[in-house]
Structure formats: structure tokens, C-alpha cells
Amino acid sequence: MTAIIQWNCRGLMRNFDDVEFLLEEHQPQALCLQETHLNASLTNFLRRYCIFRKDRADASVSAGGVAVIVPKHIPCCAVDLATGLEAVAVRLLLHKVVTVCSLYIPPSFALTLSDFNDLLRQLPEPFLLLGDFNAHNCLWGSDHVDSRGRMIESILMSHSLCLFNTGEPTYFSPSSLSSSCIDLTIGSASIFTSFTWVADTNPHGSDHFPIFLKTNLPPKCVPMRTARWKFDKADWSVFTEATQLACTSFDKISVDQVTELLSESILHAASLAIPMTSTHLPRRPKPWWNEECTESRKKQNRAWGIFRRYPTQSNLLAFKQMKARARNIRRQSKRKNFQGYASSINSTATLKEVWDKVHRIEGRYHAFAVPLLSHNGVCPESLEGQANLLGQHFAHASSSENSSPAFLRYKEQAEAHAVKTSGAVREAYNQPLTQHELEMVLRSTKPSAPGPDGIHYRMLTHLHPSTLLLILYLFNRVWQEGRFPLAWKVAIVIPLLKPGKDASCASSYRPIALTSCLSKTFERIINKRLMYFLEKQNILDKNQCGFRSYHSTADHLVRLETTIREAFVNKQHCIAVFFDLEKAYDTAWRHGILQDLYEVGVRGRLLAIIKSYLSERTFFVKLGAALSREFVQETGVPQGGVLSVTLFIVKMNSIARSIPPSVQYSLYVDDLQISVSSCNLSICERRLQVAINNLLKWADENGFRFSPDKTVCVCYSRRRGISIEPTLRMHLTPVPVKKEHKFLGLIFDRQLSFISHIKHLKIKCQKSLNLLKVLSHKTWGSDRLCLLRIYRSVIRSRLDYGCFVYGSARQSALKVLDPIHHQGLRLAIEAFRTSPVLSLYAEGNEMSLDRRRFSLGFMYSLRIRSVAQHPAREAVEGTKYQKTFENKPSIIPPFAMRNQNLAQSVGIDSKLPVATVARLAAxxxxxxxxxxxxxxxxxxxxxxxxxxxxxxxxxxxxxxxxxxxxxxxxxxxxxxxxxxxxxxxxxxxxxxxxxxxxxxxxxxxxxxxxxxxxxxxxxxxxxxxxxxxxxxxxxxxxxxxxxxxxxxxxxxxxxxxxxxxxxxxxxxxxxxxxxxxxxxxxxxxxxxxxxxxxxPYRDYCALIKYHVKAQWQAEWSLQVSNKLHMVKPFLSEWQSARHRDRFYEVVLC
The missing domain is CATH 3.30.420.10 (Ribonuclease H-like superfamily/Ribonuclease H)
Structure with missing residues (x-):
């Protein structure tokens, strides 16, 4: 098999088809390229491969550059090189861990012995050094020896390195019609016998021949994938009949046995009715490849064969013509195929088809890259060993070793007294589970990956009614006995690399846990009962807005903005501290959760099943198709569990008692923010320091730990001149003071101008606009309706988030976002670049961002007013400093006043009567x-x-x-x-x-x-x-x-x-x-x-739309000199705007 390919491609993108051909035809474990001619703007190609590259610093010149391309199923990591040479190195797992370095030394480069020695010292043993050395020596088949060739020969002798070349030519000169050997493969002696060096006879699109390093040793990583169910080809009628069971004979066997039998019967039925994918990695299809492409490549290879046997100028010219023609045919075929693909993304396609294709164009479907990790300098040489390293790290994150000594002492004393789970049998929440609850949960579930048992949600929604009754029987057995089945306590953990982190470090990965869908279905039923009890008894903290009905992140954004605006109008400082909990979910104290539930009145079956749910949790780490050994999650709530979030919120609920009444706070699950406003900076510091000390004490008593590095302080003030930074400490560590901080997705700068957030938002939206640029064209591409839907979903949704909060920025700052809105509309409707902005709005039937910000803000205020006890209600209904704001018009008012003023300008009563939301039924x-x-x-x-x-x-x-x-x-x-x-x-x-x-x-x-x-x-x-x-x-x-x-x-x-x-x-x-x-x-x-x-507040949608549309129509009616106004005096959608053919749609509209 071909282990490694080495090739000077003379331009990766120029010969991209040949690179793809080598990767797919030979399936190497690494491809080392030289002269890639890439720059930083060229990204997101070869998505199934990890690309390690070093480009020329001068982006204006297409020259040089090296790369190592590794399939994502091969564990690999970059090796940092401090060298002036064009070199890039990667450690990867072949038959053993080997370092592969791709090197390019231009002929004009003044290579010194020290440069080469420095490079070799940085390469971990054993290594392979592959590249275009532009060196000549008889040792590797050249007809003469130059100074660079002598230097390479001396390095081979002094470092005891082996040369893999056999003397076959690696380069063909079109000018002299001669061959030479300038591409070398050098490696450690320990792996010399593991490879066979072979040079190809076809240069493809380059003037260098690809070089193959072949081996007979079996690789450690076989390219495999987990078999998956093909639900699109399922015969659900067969599946439903095959799952028909009766639950009369299961009373005498244990819950674990019932779970096993039920799982086996569902999987057996699935094997009869649902086909599965193979475990082999599929070859990437090329829908654009046709017979013409095949024929042109044959002619190119035939022309090269003639030229190789008879190297004349006429044969060389014929070969170049065939190569250029083949390349042109492939490009034309790609272009036509993509045009058809883009045109298929239209309003007639199903929603799933549209978004699947959109995500493919965006590059959302990336293959998982297997990391290469090491611990104390030792690198495991198997996928299982790599998975075990990650498992050890994840297990350590949930270990009691992370807890402070003070908490461990407190924990030992508290856990000496067990939490009683008996009693309260007559409580309504402890009564048997109902079939309606099961059906309600199954109806609301979304397709997600199955857990260790392989059962998918789609299987559960197509079960025979008798099997559903058996599941209900199992759930009630678990509920009454208060013991989770052991199979439901096991999770499969998929490591996900955090953005911008080092892939070779285990701490850079976030665990994504997959648990049994049967378990999550049961958890959802229990979670609904628990949340109903907590909400009915008003147990949850009023300021906790995470994962609660009629609550959202916008609530705390509005509250914080209102607090800062009120401080500004009173000439006060507003100091806010944003906390970060280290490994919050992994370190949540399980006994403390049970204690908190007991204190609020949870008893009986509900408390017993939660206790069993939290105990004896284990997990495996999955890398590719390999599984680690089993690890224990000692502390924390289970990752991937439905109940976990609610139980974590319960544990966070007591944090409010640690915050003094003089300190305002916001809580969204584990995102905590506290703030104090005062004219005296010392008062703010003193109050906040007291709150911080109380919070640190609370953390020590509940097993949490605040991160001193990620906890941030921001001093909001409009005072000019030299500003004194507040001094706050967490234990002995000063809290960092910054000029801005991102809180729940919005960047709050110290003067609350939101300029930083608007700039950041503009950059993100500009990148997303590339999708519309790809799909929109005058003669082909998506239709207008589909493009507008994509714009609203992908781009406008970003602009909408928190828009009525950052909408308080000055108009000059908000105008920065208008070009994004306008360009999205221009691309969707294919308007001229010179079309007036008002014409864009009328043509696309899309209102301006200002009007949309008001509409969303007003609807938000109505929703908040419909909830009797809502943390943001005070900030939405008004401000106690209204007269002060009115007397100081230069200061931007808070959301409530802005919303009221805008409503009056539109002609809407800001105090519309809204029905209060009723508590949900049990x-x-x-x-x-x-x-x-x-x-x-x-x-x-x-x-x-x-x-x-x-x-x-x-x-x-x-x-x-x-x-x-x-x-x-x-x-x-x-x-x-x-x-x-x-x-x-x-x-x-x-x-x-x-x-x-x-x-x-x-x-x-x-x-x-x-x-x-x-x-x-x-x-x-x-x-x-x-x-x-x-x-x-x-x-x-x-x-x-x-x-x-x-x-x-x-x-x-x-x-x-x-x-x-x-x-x-x-x-x-x-x-x-x-x-x-x-x-x-x-x-x-x-x-x-x-x-x-x-x-109900939603009934006012039509009223708001009517008044906003009337104001918009009045503005449009004044544009009497506008050419579009003469044709379209009234705002509405064109009847011809839904034409299926993009060309006619653009012409007609």
C-alpha cells in the first residue's frame, strides 16, 4: 500500500484535479507537496483532510509554499518549526508514530549547513524529510555534483540518515528535454526498511514526478466509520409490525433485563426493515465527472507516453495542448455542474433539501479529525491509546481532585448524613407515568445521534402500540423502583476541538456525550414533572433565565443596558463583574443537588430516581471507530443528559442568597453578572468586593470554582479624562479590568456605544454574504424567494439578535449595518448596484433595519408584560428616572423609553392590554x-x-x-x-x-x-x-x-x-x-x-405590522420621482417574484 506521496505540484489549485486524483486513487496516509503557490485567502478545500501548510510571506507572488495533507481518520498533529526554510512538519500515526516534513529549497536560496542542522534538530525521531532540494549528486542519480549536493551528502553522513531514492528521475525539464533527480526522500535509519521508494512515470500537471513511499506493514488506523441507519430507505410498516410485543411476562425479571430485551427487540426489528451503511469510508463522488473528462485524460496520458518515448519539441507541444484541453474540459464540467446544483436550491425544494445543500456549500459537513496526543512525552501508538488519553483527561475534569480542601472537608461532613428519599407517595408528581406523557415527549423530540444501544428516536416514533405500552411499563418499573438501568448510565463521548485551541493537547477538547434515546425519553418525562413543581412553587430564582419558558438571554441584556443607562443619567459609575465558573457541569456537587431538592420539598419517587440518575455514571471515548476503556464520572451532572441542565440550575439556585441586596445580578444557567452603580467609586468597590467574597464562600461550600483569569470587570462611565480603574480581588488574585466584554452574545463597551459589537457583527455577516454571492446569478442559481429565505435565516437573524439593545447606539454607528442589509437584498433580487435603497425595500418587500428593530423590540415588550413575575418587566415597563432622561436629551434613554417613543411615532399605544400567561397544566x-x-x-x-x-x-x-x-x-x-x-x-x-x-x-x-x-x-x-x-x-x-x-x-x-x-x-x-x-x-x-x-400578545402582530407598513407606505408615496414608484406605487410582493426560472425572474422583476 502507498503510505506517503511526495510531489512538487507547481501550484496546488492549478493542479487541484490531479491532487484529488492522487488522494483518491492511491489513498495515501500523507501527501507532501512543494510549490503549492497558496496564500492566506485560499482556505476550505479538501474538507476531508487535515492540511498543514506554510505559504510564502509575499502574497502578491504565486511561488513557493509547502503542505502536508493527511486524511482526517489518521491521528496527526503539527510540529512547530522555528526555521527560515520553507518547511512544514507533522507527526502522524502510521505503523508507528512518524514525523513527516515537507521541504522546498528554491535554486536561488542560499542554503547553509546551520539552517539544515537546525531543522533536523527540531524533527522528533523517527522522521521523514521529503522535498524538492534542487541539489545534484551522483549519490541519488544525478550526472554531476554541485555544492548543495555535497552539503546534503555530508549531512547524511554526519547524522546517520538514510537516502530512500533509487536513482529514478524525479524532474523533467521541458526546455532541455532531459530528466534529473532533485526531489529527495531522507529519513531515520530505524524506518528505512519499512518503506519502498518508487517514482511515477507520469508528471500529471507538473514537471515533477510524484514519488510513492510504499509499505507492507499494516497501519494502526484502518479507515473505518461507524455503521449508520439509512432512515430514508426504511420500511416503517415492516418495522412497526416487527416490534409488536406484549409485556405480560416481564414482571419476574429485573429492570436491566427488561431494558436489554426491549433494546434487542427494537434493534432486531430495525435490522429487518432499515438498511445500514457499510463501515468503509465511501469514496468522494464526483458528479461533474463525465465521459468527456475521462476521454480527455486518456488523451493527455497518451500524449505524455508518446513524448516520453520520443522527446521532441512537436511531441512536447502536443502534450501541452492535450493537458490544457483536459484541464479546460474539467473546469467547464465543474462550472456547469455547480450551476445546476445551485439552481436546484430553490423554493420548490423541501426545506431539508435546501438546508442540506446550503450547508454543503458553506462547508458545514466536515469529517472529524482524529488528534494525535501525547502525555509526558509518550505518544500512544494506537487509536485506543489516544482515546484513553482523552478519557483520562475527561475523567480527571470530573474528579474530586479538582475541589478545594475546604470544600472536601465540608463535603465529607455533609455526606455523612444521607438524603432521605422515602415518603410523599400521595404527591401528584409521584403518581405513575401516563401514556399521554410518553406520547407528548416522543412528539417533541428532535432527531439526534443514538447512544451506546444504537436506538434512534425515529425508531421510537414508529413503534407498535403494544411496544409503546411495554416502554411505558418499563418506565413505570424504573420510576417505582427508583433505579436507573445500568445501560442508561453509560455514555459515548465524542471529543470536539475547541475553536483556536491546540489539537495535540487533551485539554483543548470538549466532550460531547451520547446517551441512550430511551433514557433521554424517560428523562424528559421526569424533567417536565420536576420543572412543573419548581415553577409552581416559585422555587427557582427570579433572575434565572436559562432554559425557562418565556425567558431568554435578551432579558438580561435589556436589564444590564437599562442599569448602565440609568447610571449614566445620574452621573454614576456602573461597575459590572462577569464571572466564569471552571468546569461547572463537571464539578457540580451531586449530594448538594439532592440536599437542595429535599429542602425545597421534593420527596419520594422523584428524589429517588434523581439520586439513582446521578450515581455510577461511566463513559467511553470514541475516536473514529475505536473505543477507549470505560471511565468513571465521579462528580458533576451527566454530560448529554436531559435532566442535567435542570439539576444544575437547582444547584445554582442558592447563589442568590450570597449576593447582597445592594448588588444587582443576572443569571443565565452558569453565566453570572453582578453590578453596582454609585457616584463614589469606592462604594462600588466595597459593595462588589463583599459580593465577591460571599460568592467565593458559596463556591467553596458547593464545589464550584470561579476562574480568576476569565472573570472580568468593566467600569461603565461617561466621565471624561483619566479614569481610575476599580480594584477587586478574588482571594489574592486581582480581577482583570477591561474596556469591553461579551456578555450573552453582545459586546458591552465601557461607554455603551456598541461600536465594537457592530463592527464584529458586520464582519460575521460579510462572511455569511458569500453564500448569497455563490447562489445568486442573473441567468442561473436560486430563485428570489429561496434567496430571501436564506438571507433572513443566515444573515438577518444575526442582525436581529439583541437588535433592540444595541439599537440604542448612535445612528452613525447603526448605519454601518445598513450596507449588509442592502447587499443581501441586492443579491437576492439581483438589483442594480445603482438602485436606490428605498427601491430595494419596495422591490424585495423587506423593511429597513430601523423598522425591524422597533417591531422586534415592541413584540418583546409585549411578551415580557404577559408574564406576571418576570425579571425584565421593570426594565420594559418604564424607568424611575424618566423625568431625568427627558431633561437630558443628549443621554440615550433606556429600552423602555425608546420603545415608548417609537411606538408613539408609529401610532401605537405602548400600554396595549395583554393577557397574562396562565400556568401550564400538570x-x-x-x-x-x-x-x-x-x-x-x-x-x-x-x-x-x-x-x-x-x-x-x-x-x-x-x-x-x-x-x-x-x-x-x-x-x-x-x-x-x-x-x-x-x-x-x-x-x-x-x-x-x-x-x-x-x-x-x-x-x-x-x-x-x-x-x-x-x-x-x-x-x-x-x-x-x-x-x-x-x-x-x-x-x-x-x-x-x-x-x-x-x-x-x-x-x-x-x-x-x-x-x-x-x-x-x-x-x-x-x-x-x-x-x-x-x-x-x-x-x-x-x-x-x-x-x-x-x-394574547401574539395577536398584536398584525396591528404592529399594519402600522409599520403604513409608515413605510407613507415614506414610499413621497418618492414620486423614483422610477420604480411609477410602476409599483403600493408596497407588496410582485406576482412574478416567484418564477421558478432565475433568468425570467430577474428580467420580469
């Missing part, structure tokens, strides 16, 4: 909602009205013993209303005119349910013609609408009172008496005053 109570959808089987358009009425009457007759209610909602241009009629009852309500018809229908159902509860009707049926409301009520997803959650709670309350409520869908306007009567009643609501003014 997870175990969701199955109380019963709906009859039997009439949906009839198509209203195709079924005669009489047939539909007859079917309804039969349905009505089935429920003769029930009390019958009819509800309806209506929305017109002037009013919104709802109505409910029933036995001796008729109720009509008028709603806020901004309410949607969906909200009106829900209020109608609420009227009926409220009446049923008040009258205590034991059996009731509610008829409605709103299918969307009933589907929302019975949806397995968590409700996002406040009224849906409220209605679910009321239905559950009615059920508990003995009131059975059944909802039935009926078609509208087919002559059903009750439905027609309630429809007329709802129409009379326009004669009433508004009864219900508070509506």
Missing part, C-alpha cells in the same frame, strides 16, 4: 381534554349538506344525555366577538378589535366551560366549528397561547369536580340549528362595548 393531567373529530372524515366541499347534517344529528343523538352547548367566534373589520348558547343560557362578549378569530373562538369555549363549572353539569358536550382550537387543545406540544393553557387548566378543574366535558367539531354554515344560532349571536357583539380588552 404533565400528568393533559389527558383530561376529550375531543370528538369524527365529522372531520367528511370533506365539506365534496359531501352534500344533507349528508353532513344527518351525520351531525346521529352524533347529537349519541349524546342525548348530555347538556349541549354551542360556541362561535367572529371577526370583522370593525369588531371581534364570541358567543355561547346552551340550556337556558346565552352569553355574548366583545373582544379587543386586535384579537384574532382564533382568540375569539377560544373565548367562546371558555364561556361554555365556565358555565359548566358554575352549574356543575356532570355531562356536557360543546360543539364548535373551529377545528384549529380543538387541535390546539389536544396537541401533544406545550401550548404557547395563554388562552389554550387557561382553557386546559379549566377543563382539568372541571374534571376534578366531576364535570365531564366533551368537545365536538361540527362544520359551519350547513344548517345545524345550534351552530347557526350561536353564529348570529356572535354577530351581535358589535353592538356591545368591549368586554375583554386583554388578549
Amino acid at each position: 404533565p400528568w393531567d393533559y389527558n383530561c381534554v376529550r375531543c370528538d373529530f369524527s365529522l372531520t372524515k367528511f370533506n365539506k366541499k365534496e359531501t352534500p349538506t344533507e349528508v353532513m347534517r344527518q351525520e351531525f344529528f346521529e352524533l347529537h343523538k349519541e349524546h342525548d344525555s348530555h347538556s349541549h352547548y354551542y360556541t362561535d367566534g367572529t371577526k370583522t373589520e370593525s369588531f371581534v366577538g364570541c358567543a355561547m348558547i346552551g340550556p337556558s343560557v346565552r352569553s355574548v362578549r366583545r373582544l379587543n378589535s386586535s384579537a384574532t378569530v382564533f382568540t375569539a373562538e377560544l373565548h367562546g369555549l371558555l364561556l361554555a366551560v365556565d358555565h359548566i363549572i358554575q352549574t356543575s353539569n356532570s355531562r356536557s358536550v360543546i360543539y364548535t366549528d373551529s377545528l384549529s382550537t380543538l387541535r390546539a387543545l389536544t396537541s401533544l406540544e406545550t401550548p404557547k397561547n395563554a388562552l389554550v393553557a387557561l382553557l386546559q387548566n379549566k377543563i382539568i378543574a372541571a374534571t376534578r369536580r366531576g364535570c365531564s366535558v366533551l368537545f365536538c367539531w361540527v362544520p359551519s354554515h350547513i344548517g345545524i340549528p345550534g351552530n347557526e344560532e350561536v353564529d348570529r349571536a356572535a354577530g351581535t357583539s358589535g353592538n356591545r362595548a368591549v368586554d375583554i380588552s386583554s388578549i
